[in-house]
Amino acid sequence: MSLGTAQRPAAPAASAPVPPATRATRSGWRDPRLWIGLLIVAASVVAGARLLAAADDTVAVWAVASDAGPGARLDPADLVAHRVRFVDAGDLAGYYTVDDELPSDLRLVHAVGAGELLPRDAVGTAAAADTVELPVAVDAEQVPPSVASGSVVDVYLIGHDGPLLREATVVDAPPLDSTFGATTGRRQLVLAVAADDAAAFLADLGRAREPVLTVVRRG
Secondary structure, three states: OOOOOOOOOOOOOOOOOOOOOOOOOOOHHHOHHHHHHHHHHHHHHHHHHHHHHHHOOOEEEEEEOOOEOOOOEOOHHHEEEEEEOOOOHHHHHHEOEOOOOOOOOOEEOOOEOOOOEOEHHHEEOHHHHOEEEEEEEEEHHHOOOOOOOOOEEEEEEOOOOOEEEEEEEEEEOOOHHHOOHHHHOEEEEEEEEEHHHHHHHHHHHHHOOOOOEEEEEOO
16 A cells, blocks of 8 residues: 655645724824913913013113212213113103203202212202302312312311311312412312302301311212
8 A cells, every 4th residue: 555645734824914003093183282282382481571571671761970969060971871670650750761851051959979860850950050160279188189070079167067068069170280279289179069058158268267178079
């Protein structure tokens, strides 16, 4: 008996590929995460805009560059611009902004310190200031070398209680060697003072037997 060729089992048929599982998704515009993100971005933009607006909520106003007393004339070079934030908007009306037109003859009616904002009530014309120019001769050693035109000084009479002149503005202060002081040793100062103060000053000098003046620079 002959043996037939053994038959091998048939290979299994190849199965069709199984498609990957998919998850049902919502439309992008319906995704709540998108709206939350947009709200966060919008809130950040609004907050940033408010911070920038608050940071620039300042106004440029004029301030004086150095001490100036009553009667002092202020030129543009004597003013500097400062940016200031006013808590009360009504306070701004009391000062000069850089956009305001300043008086052509800008003189002070009372003293203003260096760096101080220029108040409107401190400014007037020469007539409003009611000042006169008073020449004063002082021993050179009684005048600080730093005293010059624009300085604010007090003038004392030795032996007299308190200064005879307070916060007087030096209108002119020629060097010692350019006036009669080169031979007398006295320095001449021209001071802007109120008319009444000038009269009282001259009266006090007239009562003194040997008046000795001392000049003290303020600031």
